[in-house]
Amino acid sequence: MRELDETRWFWLGQLAWGLQDWAGSVWGFDETTRTPAGVEAPLSSALSIAKCVRMITDGEDYERILAEVEVGLGPDLGLVADVERVEAVRDALSRGTWPAGIPDDPRAAEVLFTETWAAARTSRVAPLVKHIELATRWKIADSRMLEYLDALNPEPFEAYVSLMDTYLAMDESDVVQTILATLSWQAGRDPQLLATQRRLGDMPGHIQVVGEDMAYVIRLDRKLERLCEAALEQAPERRKGFVDAWRIVAEHRTSLVTVMKSFTVYEVDLVRTALEGSHPAMPPASATRLSRASSESRPAPSPTQETAAKTTRTTVRNRDLDPVTISVRLRRLWTDRLGPWLEETDNDLGTVWRDTLVRRVGLTLDLVSPLNFGDGDPLLGVRNHVSDLLAEATNGHVDRVRVSFLGDAKYKQPRRAKTTDLDIFDPGDPDHEAIQRLASEMRDRVLRGLQDEARRVLSDLHVSGASRHRVWLVASDPDTASKVATTAGAAHALWDTVRRTQRVSKDPLYAIHTDPPLWANSTPIVII
Amino acid sequence: MYYSLALGQRIDPTRTSYPESLQLHLSEQLVELVVYLGEPSAEEIADVQTGALGLALVDAAPHCLFLGVRLGTQPWTDAIFEAHRTRHDLTGFIEQAGDSLALRVLLVDAQNGILVAWRFGELPVDFTDAIRAAVAAQLAATYDPDATSALIDGTYQQFPTSEALVRQFASATCTIAG
Incomplete structure (x- = not known):
């Protein structure tokens, strides 16, 4: 294993130790070598603890938490999931502390340890075995997530050579x-690069190396592009050298991207925030924390403090929005507020907001525009405002925005089968008015002979969003959403209404989610 | 392994029926595939005798391996091989790395146990070595029948067809012309 991989696994192992230490001795295990194989048992423990934290903050009851964690712990720890361990996690949350270096958001922490566990497991079992364990032991059901976790390389620095060494x-x-x-x-x-280096100074060693190398590559790439252009007329004899250097820099950038593809989302975020100069969304681990005994603790994330003592569904925090709701909120923000506002304020993006592809990549909203702004920034002066709107709409799940050019490749509308509930906005998707019309059309198509009870249930569903191929329906609370399936005639009536509205013979595409604020701001499909 | 091997005869005089299945047997001399089919059709017999034979190894170390098999025009199917459950000593099989091995495919009527068709060939060295490595990895680990069983169940739940399993996780493949 390369030194940088060892550094990385030492750090990941420490995060696992830190979380285990925080949760208490009942989660203990024997100390082993900190290699991908060696940290596997601590990682199983850390992942189980992270799951407990997430489920407690979600307001899940003990029975469900135990059922989920019991399978995950599996045979390699010799631990069993019991009430004592879940209560240890609850007590730790109640103390109001949270281990340093681990993402504050319980979901992000769970994702971090899921990714780390998956990467570590790669070196122990065949790829198929890891895949099945992720699906059955850790209950990963999303095929895209499984595909992503399957591909994580435990040694991302295996073929890495720094630009300087090159x-x-x-x-x-x-x-x-x-x-x-x-x-x-x-x-x-360059003062900006020096500032990046300073920001990287607090981060784990492998993040420093990749971040600094990437900072150099970005600058050299821009510089060499300009030199190649200038040399065409001013110094043709030197152009070959610039072109060759530019090619090496491009190759090195590709190798850095390859390294980062096997990083966890958290690590990628650390690199990105250091490069962009924004504050890290998640604070880095203390580089000096070398022993379990000396582990630092920070104040616990406030959401967990409030819910730690209660484990009922009613205490779910707004921050814990499900991914579908986040996507729909982002869609509505784009169609109802941001798009029209950009148009009204004569922003360069405003003329093409309906033709812009909008995607979410972790904490970032990507606006892929058909217009090439080159070095210009269409969000200059309004970026903070847009970021604030994103954070406000998603309770902090998305808090930054990036504009890129669609490129010369022609945009192709995704086929119906390729769309998902998490899509945000594709060029040509319905705007606010079109969604209103769609809700009205659905209202006209609801079966006239529908029983009163089913009609009453459907009257609580509002159209929260729509794409070319899909429609999202929002309920005011989870019970109402579940009544659609349990009330005679309601599910079929909805299925048939969406099918006829989408003009398909079968498989209408729709999703029901729960989001009281969005529900209050959406149009019903049945009016009693 | 069998009392006799003659076309038109039972492969085991003491048994008259088998579940429809595909079995893989490994030994120092031979890799053998036994296809049990109820009243095999003429097309199925022809596929065994002369169809292109596609093989794909899906390693599930340390628990087991799946051998994906496609006989002629038939869809992919698969056989499970658990080294710890075989009655034969596999040391010789493993230690012959770098040597090719003979391949024998038997088609048996599952309803009466009669050998209907067979085929002989040779497995490529690379593919044989990949199977050897997968078997060695199983034998190097402590056998955990519960974990193996859970893995097999999980695999069949996640991959309802052998083709899906092979497409996503085959680590070695070969095709033997008809």
Whole structure:
């Protein structure tokens, strides 16, 4: 294993130790070597604890928590899920502390340890076995998530060579080495790069290496692009050297992306926040925390403090929105507020907001525009406002925005089968008015002979969003949503209404989610 | 393994029926696939005798391995092999790395146990070595029948067809022309 991989696993192992330590001695296990294989047992424990935290903050009852965690703990720990262990987690939450370096958001913490467990498991069992364990032991049902976890490489630095090592390995008489060394030296004096280095200084060693290398690559890439263009007319004889150097930088950028593809989402976020200069969404681990005994603790995330002592559904925090609700809120924000506002304020994006592809990548909303803004930033001066709106709409799940160019490739509408409940906005999707019309159309299509009880249940469903192929329906509370399935005639009436509205013979595409604020701001499909 | 091997005869005089299945047997001399089908059709017999034979290894170490098999025009199917459950000593099989092995395919009528068709060939060295490595990994681990059973159940739940399993997780494949 390469040194950087060892550094990374040492850090990941420490996060697992930290969480286990925080949850108490009942979650204990024997200390083992901190390698991917060695941290597997601590990771199983940490992942189980993270699941407990998430489920407690979601207001789940003990029975469900135990059922979920019992399978996950499995045979390799010799631990069993029991009330004592769940209560230990609840007590730790009640103390109001949270281990340093671990994401505050319980879901993000669970994802971090799921990814880490999956990567570590790769070195122990065949890929199929890991896949089945993720599905059965850790209850990962989403095929895209499974595919992602299947592909995580436990040794992302296996083939990694830093940019500096790459050019230092060249012949000293090679002009490309001279170009890269000179440009790197110049970039090293760039105040922005120095600021990035300072931000990276608090982060784990492997994040520092990747972040710093990426910062250099980004600067050299831009610089060499300009030099290649300028050399065309001003110094054609030097252009080949610039082109070769640019190619090496591009190759190195690709190798960095390959490394980061096997990082956890949390690690990628740490690199990105360091590069972008924003504050990390999740604070980094203390680099000096070397022993369990000296582990630091920070105040617990406030959501967990409030819910720690209660385990009822009514205490679910707003922050814990489900992914479908987050996507629908982002869709509505785009169609109802942001898009029209950009248009009204004559923003460059405003003219094309209906033709912009909107996607969520973790904490970031990607606006993929058909217009190429080059070095310009259409959100200049309003970026903070947009970020605030995103954070407000999603309770902090999405709090940054990025604009990119769709590119020369023609945009193709996704086929019906390729769309998902998590889609946000595709060019040509209905805007606010079109969604109103769709709700009205659905109202006209609801079976006239519908029984009163079924009609009453459906009257609580409002149209929260619609794409070209899908419709999202929002209920005011989970019980109402579940009544659709349990009330005679309601499910079929809804199925038939959506089917006829979408003009398909079978398989209408719709989802029902629960979101009281969005429900209050959406149009019903049945009016009693 | 069998009392006799002659076309038109029972492969085991003491048994007259078998569940429809595919079995994989490994030994120092031979890799054998036994296909049990009830009243095999002429097309199925022809597929065994002369169809292109596709093989795909899905390693599930340390528990077991799945061998995906496609006989001629037939859809993919698979056989499970658990090294710890075989009655034969597999040491010789494992230690012959780098050598190719003979392949024998038997088609048996599951309703009467009669050998209907057979086929002989040779497995490519790379593919045989991949199976050897997968078997060695099983034998190197402590056998856990419960975990193996859970893995097999989970696999069949996640992958309702052998083709889906092979497509996503085959680590070695080969095709033997008809």
